[in-house]
Amino acid sequence: MPTLTRHCPQPADTDALGAALADALRARRLPAALLTLRGDLGAGKTTLVRALLRGLGVTGRIKSPTYALVERYRVANRLQFNENLEKQVYHVDLYRFSSEDDWHDAGLRELLDGRSLCLVEWPERAPQLVPRADLDIVLEPSGEGRIVRLRSGSAEGTALLDWVASHTV
Template sequence: MNTTYCQHLANEQATCLFGEKLVKLIYNITDKNGFIIYLNGDLGAGKTTLSRGMIQGLGHQGNVKSPTYTLVEEYHLADRHIYHFDLYRLNDPEELEFMGIRDYFTPHSICLIEWAEKGEGILNSADLLINMSYDNNARNIELIANSSLGSEIIKQLQ
């Protein structure tokens, strides 16, 4: 599984729009299968902005804040649940077991995980790896399929 997709995102609005497009593909393709995304990139690279586009793309009307201090923010939308994790402040992967991390990975969930490497050994594998990087005031985004569902999403984007 080595399917990849790259795109240049000119600004915050383009990042949100890409997130909206991506989550609608995920919603339509995965039906009632859970889906896991690892979001990689430096601080400020746009991971939370992309997540906001995805969450609002499925109908959330309120603010989307970074779960840096709470570790997870939950959004219950239509017939899906989006769980947005930020593990930046996680000290030990075992902390995830104490918070009941496995309960979030259901057939009706889309899990967005920032700083997933901090949960190594505990987290389920990602369907899609998303790498975000700076390009002056813009961003570059790279999607890498890590499952057959991830490959199908990338094929639809191409």
């Protein structure tokens, strides 16, 4: 499956990549998609997700869902024919995930059923439960900055990746 690598020397570069992903999702009319983000604590997963959510028009506080496991955001999908259509986007963080009870309590099964846009940090904490991602994003330290590798896992993921590849350097 196609991959794309981007070097992000500064947090602002990670923000720009998140914004580009938001643009790609909007260009694709906000598909139901699963994006997973992997990397150690402090790698920049939440930084990237925040920029992505901002790019989708989220204006309020965006807190890390480390304790709640999931935070839900409404984004106005202005590219649909129905101008007022609101879509839900879910930001999930499985760092503290410990049992299938958590999974059910947080309603994660319904959420990852392929009908909404989900951004999931620490998918490797629940390998049996998280479906294959449309886009898997791995962040690693590189000097003071980060290397970000994006790998598609579906046709939709490849479309998003192609969009980002041709709109970023």
